[in-house]
Amino acid sequence: MYRASRTPALQTGRRRFFLWVHFAWILLLPWLGGAAVVAGAQERRYTVAFANLTEAPGTTLEGTGFTGREVRESFVLAVRRYPIDLVFYDNQRDPKKALANVEDAVGRKVDLYIQYLDDAATNVKVGQRLRGAGVSVLAINTPVPDAPLYTMDNRAAGRIAGEALSEYGAKNWRGLRTIGVVLGHLRAQEQRVPDRVQGASEGLKRHLPTIKVVLLETQGNPAQVGPLLAKVLASHPATKVLVAAMDDASALAAKSALDSAGRLADGAIVGQGVDRSVHGGMNDRKEIDPSNRGSIVVGSVAFYLDRYGYEVLPIAMRMLRGETVAPRTVTAHRLITAANVFIEYPPYDMN
Amino acid sequence: MKRKSLSLVLVMLAALIASAPAALAQTDCKTIVPASPWGPNDQTGATNRVTPAVTKAAAAEIQEGKVVVMSYPLTDGIPLFGTRFTKTILTATTLAPGAALGENQLTYMEDTWLSQSHVGTHLDGMGHIGRKDCYYNQTPMGKFITQNNMTKLGLEHLKSFATRGVLVDMVKVYQAAGKFKGNSACKKPCLEKGTVITKADIEAGLKMYNVTLREGDILVVHTGWGDLFEQYPAQNAVYNSGEPGIGKEAAKWLVTQKIVAVGSDSWGVEVIPGEDPKEAFIVHNILITDAGIHIMENVRTDLMAAEADRTKRATFFFSMTVPKAVGLTGNFVAIEGIR
Numbered sequence: 001m002y003r004a005s006r007t008p009a010l011q012t013g014r015r016r017f018f019l020w021v022h023f024a025w026i027l028l029l030p031w032l033g034g035a036a037v038v039a040g041a042q043e044r045r046y047t048v049a050f051a052n053l054t055e056a057p058g059t060t061l062e063g064t065g066f067t068g069r070e071v072r073e074s075f076v077l078a079v080r081r082y083p084i085d086l087v088f089y090d091n092q093r094d095p096k097k098a099l100a101n102v103e104d105a106v107g108r109k110v111d112l113y114i115q116y117l118d119d120a121a122t123n124v125k126v127g128q129r130l131r132g133a134g135v136s137v138l139a140i141n142t143p144v145p146d147a148p149l150y151t152m153d154n155r156a157a158g159r160i161a162g163e164a165l166s167e168y169g170a171k172n173w174r175g176l177r178t179i180g181v182v183l184g185h186l187r188a189q190e191q192r193v194p195d196r197v198q199g200a201s202e203g204l205k206r207h208l209p210t211i212k213v214v215l216l217e218t219q220g221n222p223a224q225v226g227p228l229l230a231k232v233l234a235s236h237p238a239t240k241v242l243v244a245a246m247d248d249a250s251a252l253a254a255k256s257a258l259d260s261a262g263r264l265a266d267g268a269i270v271g272q273g274v275d276r277s278v279h280g281g282m283n284d285r286k287e288i289d290p291s292n293r294g295s296i297v298v299g300s301v302a303f304y305l306d307r308y309g310y311e312v313l314p315i316a317m318r319m320l321r322g323e324t325v326a327p328r329t330v331t332a333h334r335l336i337t338a339a340n341v342f343i344e345y346p347p348y349d350m351n
Numbered sequence: 352m353k354r355k356s357l358s359l360v361l362v363m364l365a366a367l368i369a370s371a372p373a374a375l376a377q378t379d380c381k382t383i384v385p386a387s388p389w390g391p392n393d394q395t396g397a398t399n400r401v402t403p404a405v406t407k408a409a410a411a412e413i414q415e416g417k418v419v420v421m422s423y424p425l426t427d428g429i430p431l432f433g434t435r436f437t438k439t440i441l442t443a444t445t446l447a448p449g450a451a452l453g454e455n456q457l458t459y460m461e462d463t464w465l466s467q468s469h470v471g472t473h474l475d476g477m478g479h480i481g482r483k484d485c486y487y488n489q490t491p492m493g494k495f496i497t498q499n500n501m502t503k504l505g506l507e508h509l510k511s512f513a514t515r516g517v518l519v520d521m522v523k524v525y526q527a528a529g530k531f532k533g534n535s536a537c538k539k540p541c542l543e544k545g546t547v548i549t550k551a552d553i554e555a556g557l558k559m560y561n562v563t564l565r566e567g568d569i570l571v572v573h574t575g576w577g578d579l580f581e582q583y584p585a586q587n588a589v590y591n592s593g594e595p596g597i598g599k600e601a602a603k604w605l606v607t608q609k610i611v612a613v614g615s616d617s618w619g620v621e622v623i624p625g626e627d628p629k630e631a632f633i634v635h636n637i638l639i640t641d642a643g644i645h646i647m648e649n650v651r652t653d654l655m656a657a658e659a660d661r662t663k664r665a666t667f668f669f670s671m672t673v674p675k676a677v678g679l680t681g682n683f684v685a686i687e688g689i690r
Contacts, residue, residue, distance in 0.1 A: 077624055080547050283434050307628055346631030348623055349433045349591075 043083050046320050048313075049105040050075050050114045051089040051098065053140075062141065062152065063184070063191035063220075065248050065275030066305035071116070078309030082317050091115075095122040102126050106133040112316050115147075116140040118190055136319050140312060148319065150312050150329045154195035157301045157333040158244070161270040162203020164335050165242040168268045168298055170207035173240045180204040180213040181232060183254065184246025184272075185220035193246050196272060200244035211242075218250060225253035226260065233261045243269040248278045248300055252287060255297055264296055271300035274336045274345075281347030288341045299337035302344065380485035385641050387488035394503055396477045396487060396643025397611040398510035405567035409515040412668040413689050419658055419667065421571070421614075421651050421686035422472035423580055429471060430580055430587035432618050437466035437683075471683045474612075474673055475646040478504035478680040480635040487643050500678025507675045514567050514611055516669035516688055519556025520656045521548055521595070522575045528555070533575075536589045538582065539653065541575025544593030547622045548572065550604040553597070560665035566609040569669045571688075572597065573652035577616025580649060596622040602637040606644065613638060614647030614686075647671075647684070655688050664690075 053061055055068035072088060079086050087110060089101035098117050105113055106129065113130050117123055120142055127144040130137045137147035162180075169178045182204075186197050201213050214232055218224040225245075233241065241258070245251035251271030258267040271278060278300055280286040287297045304311065311331070318325050336344050387393040423429065425437060445451055445458040452458070469475070477487040478501045484493040487504055495503035522540045525531040532543045542548075553572075557563060564570065579590035594617035597605070602621070605613060613620055621634030638644040659665040667688035676682055 077545060077628070080545070081626065281433075310628060342631075344629065346629065348619075348625075348632070 045083045045085060046111040047085050047087060047108065048112045048114065048316055048320075049087045049089060049101075049108070049110040051091045051101045051105075051116060053091055053116045053118060054093045055090045056092070061191075061305060062303065063188050063193045063196070063247055064273035064303050064305060065277050066273065066303070070306040071308050073309075074305075074307050075309035075313065078307075078313045082313055084313065084317070084320075091117045093118070095119055098122050098126060099129070102129050106130070106135060110135060112136045112138060112320055114138045114140065114312060114316060115144050116142075118142045138312065138316055138319060140308065148315060148325045148327055148329070150308075150315060150331075152192075152303055152331045153333060154192045155199035156330070157272060157303065158196035158199025158201075158246075159203040160199075160301045160333055160335050161244045161272060162200040163206045164203075164270050164298060165244055165268055166204050166207040166211070169211070169240065169242050172268075176240050177236075177238065178208060178211060178240040178242060179232075179236055180208075180211050180242045180244065181216060181229065181254075182213060182244045182246070183216035183225060183228065184218055184250045186215055186217045186246065188220060196246055200246075204242060204244065222247075222249040222253040225250050226257045229254055229257040230261055233258070233263050233266075239266065241267045243267060245269060245271045247271065248273045248275050251297055251300060252277065255287070255295075258296065267296045269297045270335070271297065272303065274300045274302040274304075275306075279336070279341050279345055281349035283349050284347075288336060288338055290338050290342055293338040295338065299335045302334045302336050304331055379483075380489040380491050383482050384485045384487070384489045387643060391488070393488050393643075394477065394490075394505075394508040395510055396639075397609075397645060398512060399643075400567040400609060400611050401511045401514045402567070405515075406511065406513045409513065409567075409668050412515055412666050415690050417658075417690045419655050419688040419690065421655060421688050422684065423577075423649055423651050425471035425683055428584040428587075430583055430590045430618065431470055432591060435467045435470050437464075437470045439464050439466075466683070468676075468679055468682045469648070472649045472651065472686060473647070473683040474506075474671075474681050475635070475639055475648065476504065476506050476509065476679065476681045477639065477643060478678075479646075480632070480639045482636055482640055485640075487640055497678075501680065502678060505676070505678035505680075506673055506682060507677045509673055512569065512611065512669060512671045512673065514569055514669055515565070516569045516571055516655075516667045517557070517562055517564060518560075518571045518573060518652065518655050518659050518665045518667070518688075519553055520559065520573045520659060520665070521552060521556060522573060522656070523559060523660070524552055524555045527559070534579075534589070536582075536586050537575060537578040539575060539578045541578050542595035544576070544595060545622060545624055546574075546595035547598040547626060548574070548596060548601055549598055550601045553601055553604070557665075560659060560663065562665055564608040564610060568608070568610045569612045569614065569647075570605065570610055571650060571652055571655065572613065572615040572620070573656040574616055575653070577649070577652060580616070581653075591618060593623045594619060596620050597634055598622050598626055599633055599637060602634040606637065606642040610644060612645035612647055614650035614652075616650055616652040618648050620646045620648055647686070650686060658688075658690065662690075 052068050052072055091098040113135050115126055123144040137144050139147045139149045141151050143149050182197050182200050204211055216228040243254045245254050248271040251269050254269050258264050278287045315325050389399045440463040443460045486492045490503055495501055533540055534543050574595045576594050579586040596617055667690050670687040670689055671684050
């Protein structure tokens, strides 16, 4: 009874109190927001070095069709959002050059160094020198000891391709004789392609657990896809073929090989990379295109090297602000098909 | 009586089922496009702001009677976006010997103009850009298109553009701020493609000539990129490869300024490549789809920029007539700035 008689009054009092607190917050919010804006406006500019793997014209990276120029360009575009002045270096895939770049950056007193070099031993030295100079390090694809790493996940990418093919086969060719073919520069250890191969082989068995998988080593030469695949097709008449190509150029070569053999209807292909050779614009039409939904190139798994800047600089920014970052951030690989290519890569040659 | 009630219920049920897709489409558009401040039937957009008072105030900008050209020639060889085309065919049959008419030997000529509407200096109308099938004022556009045109949001619904124009010279702003980065293909200074013009940049441009935006203004942004258009066809590929332009933050701020249109000496007005690689022409969505503010592309701005620099005045009477082209999404225009 006591409680019952006192509660309404208490509730009213509390309600009033909370109302005042809310009112005070509403009054304070613009001021706090303003303070945040001022703080943002006053944020210092940082100097960040990005040492690219290689910018040699025509040299492709990581067993994909992307070049160092595309990686660099992504940093140029992404940095527009941040109070960062970028200093670019080209490691030229050369340990000596990489170490010289570090010395130059230390001399410039950069705030953070983004190292992209596929040489673990050199990266140890790079890490030691930069730490000694008090410069934070962020590594791409090949670790620098004790530095956060942004990296692709080749096995996951391979698995996405394999599973997509496996699902395609199970859905469209149920009961028909079907084999899997994994082709490309399969032994390219330095480009981590063997992980991709393993993932693709695993993925192919996801919906077709008994599928036979044939490995075709092209030594990185897409011209080898034709003759190698032709032999497999000749020895497997009346057989459906699920092709996991380890790069986009090999995927397109595989399509040509199936076409030459008159076996287009027997094939389905998934590539790796999603470089500009397989996707284009509204008018610059390529293999993966909304108007080409019937292609036997079902899709390709995105590696986004052309967006590294957009992925890496936010991590760099958090480090510069003294925030904790994950020791390893992995590319969110995705299967890009005719159905989502314009969502993922919106063209700007509309018409 | 019972039979009548049953029939009525059935008729109502049928009507409900028939109207379901439309209702769903409407509901969807209401969740992804804001309503027009001028009401649910509005098809006009921001030219609603050009009231007699706005036009009268803008007339005060005409002080010398000087007319400044603000559009580029529409002719073969100019940069065209994507696969767009514009082509004219001259009919001159009466010029043939003996084909003149009457004793007065009258001859005549006419043109056939085969052209897409978004070519040269042109205006983007309310029906140009949407989000999914939802366009300005929550219009479910799928229900309002035929093979030939739109049955809603066409240019015929626009009001006058007789208002004040305000030029901001981004080249000067960037030079003054010490952050100018040009493109070597430009003969005159131009901002590099991919340069994001921010709210602060526009404010600096306004401050440079001591102007503040007012409701009903048209903003013209000089980036210098139009220099590549003027070099047609030599630099067409460079011109179309990207452009400096306004970013999302600036676009959102311009919406709050209640302007009528934004024009620039570039093919898309907004920065290309955009700030987020996964967004497509997002500034077009912010301005046209969400706010009914027009975009004017390939506007010739260099002459007005020079005029502003010479006279230290960046405002002018904006003169542009848009044809009452029924159901069109946009059209090429001629613009003059009168001082």
